[in-house]
Amino acid sequence: MALELRQVTKVVGSNMHIKETSLVLEQGHFNVLLGQTGAGKTSLIKLMAGLDKAASGQILMDGIDVTNQSPQKRQISLVHQFFVNYPHMTVYDNIASPLRLSGMGKDAIAKRVNETADILQLIPMLQRRPHELSGGQQQRCALARAIAKDSTVVFLDEPLANLDYKLREELRDQLPDLLAGRGAVVVYATSEPEEALLLGGKTALMDDGQVTQFGPTAQIYRHPKNLNAARVFSDPPINIAEVIVRDNQVELSPEITWPLSSNAPKTAGTYTLGIRPNFVVPQKTSASQVALKGRVMVSELSGSESSAHFEMGCNAWVSQAHGIHNYTIGQEHDFFMDPSKCFFFAPDGALIA
Template sequence: MSLILDNIDLVVGGATHIEGVNLELKPGSFNVLLGRTLAGKTTLMRLMAGLDTPTRGRVLMEGRDVTGVSVRHRNVSMVYQQFINYPGLSVYDNIASPLRLAKVERAEIDRRVRETAELLHIEHLLERSPLELSGGQQQRTAMGRALVKDADVILFDEPLVNLDYKLREELREELRTLFDERRCIAVYATTEPAEALALGGNTAVLHEGRLLQYGRTEDVYHRPVSRSSAEMFSEPPINMIRGLISGDEISFDRRAAFPLSDDLRSLPPGEYHFGVRPSHISLQPRADDDLAVEVSVELAEISGSETFLHVANDLFAMVVHLSGVHEFDVDQRITIHFPIHKVYAFDRHGDVVHVPSHLGGL
């Protein structure tokens, strides 16, 4: 069963929430909606589910126009950020509830509930109340209710955001495994580029209600079509440096000039924005074409086992993503190295005009 959004707009009270979205989701596909808060992820899911009706455009399921069809008459399920379960019912009865509403036979209900519970590793919790469960177990119960009814489309609206890191990793891995053998369409909303990469499948990058790019997750990450798409699919956001190509040189702020590398020689003379991912910058040279730049440390932000180093000089400010815990003093002078062969180039309209020749890694 395919799901198509055909030139969808949603305008509420004069404000445009979704604009000109065209998207086709194929049977058996796992699709990530990636975007910042208020990008339109939840709104798009509500349109897919039939909870809202678009102002313009059509929603097609298996070629049938279901734009005006309510959620009751669409075979869809939804899992939310909050652990939404019926507190007065057992885990078994929570998972069974959509099947009972559909008047499925008792034996079939029992088979499917136990099968789903086993898939989610909560078969030993079926007689408990949701109030007796941990956060991860409560969300597994909510997911079980969505999975048990064999919906054509299952929508996950940031379902793991309220769980701790270890649980999120565990459930994320299980989600992908669960859908590998299903023919339904899975749609998963997240604000985190790292989560989109971990989930794989396909990714749709959203910004302010517009679809910037859609395709295989790795392709969208490595080959952004625009500056906006590159910035959305990078955490921290991709570093942007304004530069000028003239002759055999590339200069920044018309002052510091460097020889033009072979990787960028195909670009005609002119002004560009050059993008380099924070994780591609290092404190030691890694390749022959690494550009060494002196900077001052503005902030060293340690998060878990990673360090986000905010640096600047007279020409630009950048963020460097380092593995491990590194300590620096404010205003400390250091040299950073970024590889020219991993630099993106965008024209003045924000369209990508050069994709790096070496695309491996994050």
């Protein structure tokens, strides 16, 4: 099973919502759409699902043109960020409703519903109505509705965004198992880079109604095509600074320089340096690290990580490190960055090295 988009666009009024997009999404792994709110993830999903009509281009499923087919004919399921269930039906009827509409027999439906409910731990709630469930249970019910059905494509549009932290982690761990071996193309939209990394598979970075980069998630993480892609795929935001490359060394400021390594640009000039916050740490761990100094403005602890927002010249950077580190707000602290983890972007934003 594969879902293919050929030069698909979507226009609303005079606005181009989705700029020309071509993609081939395959089964067997997660296809993550990663982008900030408003990047066009939901618009693209609606196009692929057939809920919206493309202004131009073609959508193919297994080589068959489905551009003008209704969502029902396309045999898809969709899980929303909001918990969408039929309000007046029990959980059982909710899961069974798409099966009934597809004309499945009563016994087969009962078997399928019970199997799905078992995996999602919904058995005790089968006779309840959605409003009698907690948020997590409601979303599990919506997931069960989507999974119970024999669909060719399963769209998950930020399905965990409205759940609390614990539930989100729990469901995120379960999702790949739930969808494995179903032979469906799985499309998962999220705005969190971490989620894309955890789910693996392939990632399509989206920005301003466009897929800017598509490929195996790890590869995209390591080689963002341009500054924008690097920005989208970093949380906290990637640290950026103007650097000058000359005389075989990189110059961040007159005081902070380091020798050119293999990943640096070969030609002299001005570049934008980008480095993810987790490679800027408060303690020196290897000899090759470059020492920085910055005034700490904000520091915060989240889980087992501490992060510090610091000012260095005219750049505001973030450091993120494991363990608990104490910073004094307003004081200068030493930070160390790993030059081999730096990206260099040309003035037009393209990745040089």
